[in-house]
Amino acid sequence: MTEILDIVLLSFMIVLAVAVSRMQNLFMAAMMMGIFSFLSAIMFTLLDAVDVAFTEAAVGAGVSTVLLLGTLSLTTHEEKVVKKNNALALLVVLITGSALIYGTLDMPQFGDPNAPVHQHVADRYIEKSEKEIDIPNIVTSVLASYRGYDTLGEVTVIFTAGIGVILLMGHIWRKEDEQ
Amino acid sequence: MIDMHLPILLIVVPLVSAPLCVLLRQKTLVWAFASLVCVASLGIASMLLIRVLEEGVISYAIGGWIAPWGIEYRVDTINAFVLLLVSIIAAVLMFFALPSVADEISGKQHYLFYTAYLLCFTGLMGIAITGDAFNVFVFLEISSLSSYTLIALGRDRRALTASYQYLIMGTLGATFIVIGIGLMYMMTGTLNMFDLSERLPAMFETRTAMVAFAFLTVGMLIKLAMFPMHMWLPNAYCYAPSLVTAFLAATATKVSIYVFLRFTFTVWGAEFVFEKLKLDAFLIPLSLIGIYVASLSAIYQTNIKRLLAYSSVAQIGYMMLGIGFVSITGLTGGIVHLFNHALMKAALFLSVGCAVLRLGSSDLADWKGLGRRMPVTMAAFVLAGLSLIGVPLTVGFVSKWYLILAALEKGWWPIALLALLSSLLAVIYVWRVVEVAYFQKADDDSNVKEAPLMMQISMWVLTGATLYFGIQTDLTVNVAQRAAGLLLGVTP
């Protein structure tokens, strides 16, 4: 059952992605991008990544859609008609894609519990986190403690983006603030 | 106690200082604080290098979780050297920053500017010090996002498009790296570099491993602006504020090259990369073509910052050429050039910055007669330019010497000849600027003063360094040789 849902969802996502890529109306594209994110959030749930799904729903379907719409309202709604097909880009994409597909041929099968990923580092988190950290959500344990430093980096990334946006656009909101 | 925590302090001190800058707000205060932080980092980085040279590899388990379960900082000769380089540049540039930023950035934005500057510094240092593959990506993004912001602050509107272009290319590169890391993780189950290097050999025969390496490499080559993936670099360097250009030119691509070295030599190992995949057969020709194409492009530029940016692409070719030789001498040449080029390019961009401050332009046509109008600045430009050409007794010569030696060791004298002849192109593009500045009369007689003393201090410290390290090569070459030995797994 899940497999079928899996396949259906993925196919739908591909269709959506193509549509987003080809669509001239940027508002529509942004909305459909939100749906795309939402579908991927469902995918994440199916793949047992509930935290990721939650975040993707909040960020992909929420924040980025709002930001995209905001940007479009400040700039333009319509994409210009593209006359020529970009052969070079297509070539690059095809080469990259074939390389990736080629790479999958030796990959462990999807869901294989004996794949290397499950054997080496992660097993310890699952086995010992209860004793070492005593928090049911292993993702939180890993996120905030085992790999807490990555998360510090992540907060810094967000901080950087915030500073960047304020630097690039913020002087206007501060000016209003002073009035 | 401090001694034990040196690796983490090196990153956390600037990282914590960035938000503190936001809280401080007052612009001179923020500048003073940021300078203090950079100098402190320089101190820590020097202590770290000394300790590494004495004791060998230093490992630091963040959060107390030992690798591979936690994130490890792992410092050896190579990254200690890169860390020192980045902190030297960051600290020296702070003198230049005060007048230059005051001139180019609106006063209300100063504290945020320094915040972004410190973040960029943190990111670069974080990339260089970490022993965890995914952590590289996180800090790569810190440095990238802050560089996009810093570049976009240039006065020309083209700074915005340059920044955008860089953002797209940079993110693509980073995503490629993430794909590469993901596939590596998929095959080994670990993210720790040292652990990866032990577990990857079992996977060398799989197609997935090859693809993982390919993606990682392409991503890194984009980030380090290897020809023909360099298109983002000239615009970014050209339109960014002077300080940013100098800082990025001296550090960002260098750190990316370090990442390349780390992944190819330490994680994957020279045997897989160069004997099985024959990456050198691809790297050497590409480097040479890159050197020539970029140098020729530099010759035809009418904007000096852009000219120097193209020259950077060419110089990256030299570094990659040295790496492509896969020998102690070649790697020594590459690593020494990494250090040397940082010094000279920073010095060059600083002298351009001084001129821009007074002239308001880096167009070649506006530089007529600058030799008389700003003799001190132009003198620094000429000296650093000579270094770029590779004139003896400057750092440029030292790196060139090792590169040529490496080519000859392999018996590839045509490559040696090509590399040498390419430096003539550097003669041409440097000389074009010199000719305009010294041999043409200024269009107007308006008085142009020399740049403020603060800017000249930075400029001359770096120019002096290009001369000093061109004569006193013990430190740089020894460290580079040890690093090369480490990368190839032989003790010299």
Added chain:
Amino acid sequence: MISVGLFNYWACMILMMIGLYTAIARPNLVKKLIGLSIFQVSVFLLYISMGKVSGGTAPILGEGIDTYSNPLPHVLILTAIVVGIATLSLGLALVVRIGEAYDTIEEDEIIERDVVND
């Protein structure tokens, strides 16, 4: 239970390529960023897919469960999502500024306007 085989990975890769193509071939600056997002989201899917264990559950400890999916990719992707939104917001801020400075957000028109300006 391994019936899906490699399909999941292939679908991810097709999605990646659509995103990549949009990001490099489309001249509209917003479209490029959307393409970049698609590219990134599909990389996230790749990571999460590799963490899936057939028959496993979400990695939240509970009574009577002994098979969990791998939590590490989840953590990595949480970080990556944040990086993605950070990049997107900065990119969109740039697009807005470019739109104000050039009065267009089409790449070729921007290039034209710069040339005219020189």
Added chain:
Amino acid sequence: MSGSTAILVSIALPLLGMPFIALTSRRPNMRETITLITAVLTFGTVISLLPSVMDGAQPAAHVIDVMPGLSLAFQIEPLGMIFALIASGLWIVTTVYAIGYMRGHHEENQTRFFVFFAFAISAALGVAFARNMFTLFIFYEVLTLSTYPLVTHHRSEEAMRAGRIYMGILMSTSVGFLLLGMVWTWQLTGTLEFAPGGILTGKASEGIVIVLLGLYAFGTGKAALMPFHRWLPAAMVAPTPVSALLHAVAVVKAGVFTIMKVVIYLFGTDLLSGAGLSTWLTYIAGFTILVGSLVAMTKDNLKARLAYSTISQLSYIVLGASLANDLGVLGGSMHIVTHAFGKITLFFCAGAILVALHKTEISDMKGIGRQMPFTMFAFLIGSLSIIGIPPFAGAWSKWYLVMASIEAHQYVAAGVLLMSSLLNVLYLLPIPIYAFFATATNDHDGLHEAPLACVLPLSFTAVGCLVLYIYPDPVLNLLRLIGGAMP
């Protein structure tokens, strides 16, 4: 003053003079006095080294190690001593001449001229005293850079073009070939020190030796070996004192001096002559001698003719080196001296004619012997010396070179030398002959010499040509020490 101090002082003195010359730009008399004092002091320092060198000592000075096996160091051996003596000695003479010329010709930017002149002399002395190829290379490049402002002195379109050719050829050959040869040598031997008997024996196969010799010979663009000779005629746009000292003496001699040094102290004459590895260079040199002379004949511009004559004469020295026997080395080294005196005289005369009569083309110079008897007489002496007719200095060096060719069984080379002398006669002698015997075509009447400051130096060097013939022993004694073991 100890030997090592004297070496450093002699190189540093012109450099020390530079700021003072620059600071006195508003007071020409002062400026020129300073230049002269600097020149005299420098020459004095160099000559103070002579006695010990004559006794076989080789004073040395070590400055700094740049890389393992690469150091900045000086050591005087006889050949370098000779070169240093000529460069610093003729600097005094040329300075006097330049004062007359620059003022008489109302040149602009005279200060810059004197500053960079001093710089170039310092570089030439560095080349002369270099203990190893690395040091020599550094000063070789400094010499190129420091003479560039002199070549482009007039800042005209033509001067800038000439400057580009000058820099282009000298830089590309030195960076492309010379540096490559150096790195290669270092890679083979681990050193670049000049050593008696050479350092390459047993370290390199014959094929590599030939390639290396090629890299050195063509890499030394200043030796103007064809096809890398174009810079020399181009550089003639510079003011005449520059052409005189630098492009007849210091710069070009630095080139052939380098080749000499390389042949003697890097390869070792035995290595080269043993298997005839340098024979090809003999032919190239011979070709350059003949073609240079032939081209000189077609030139009507006096300085251009002299330039091609220089190209041809330089190859005499390269030919001497390529013969790789003691006589060849002696003859070549001797020719460095004799050609210096002969050619500087000729250039001085060309400049004097320009200053006094504003003539540059040979066809305009008929009958000028009556207006400028001293100058044209000196010109005659210089010509005869270049041609190699006794009793003038050039005869000695040509004699040794011919003997060396015969000893090396290079009869073609001997033939080239003789043939070239004939060509020299054809392109040099007509000038003084027409000057004295043809009817004047200009309107000046009576004596019309250049300023005394010009005439004195050229008379001095002309007399030098004579003295060197009569009394060559000091030079020969010194040169016989070449290649001797370092104590």
Added chain:
Amino acid sequence: MRHQGIPRVVSKWLIAPILLFALYVQFHGDFGPGGGFQAGVIFAAAVVLYALIFGLQAAKQIVKPRIVETLVALGVLLYAGTGLVSLFLGYNFLDYTALDPDNAPHGQHLGIFLVELGVGITVAAVMIAIFFSFAGRRRLR
């Protein structure tokens, strides 16, 4: 939207639950999905909603840009500060054991609570700042 009665009332009633939900997500991350990042986004959503209903100026009266900017920095400082505290207590950076050496899991709990709070503060503040930046701009054409 300012003059549309029903959405306005509905939205107004929505804001409080959203804030509550944000707090729940923030502190429930240990047990179920969620954590500082998601909570921050949700919290920001509440502010955004408020701004949409009552106007940007009104929102800025409550959440002053100056304070937002300070919070952006404070979150990072809280996170890194937690790490530094363990450093000063003689443990490695971010080793939460330092916070309660006798009971390691308790120290971990405390540490995770603090850093998640730091994440939440910064994310919420950055999201609000970005929204203000975009919303405060006017379309020029």
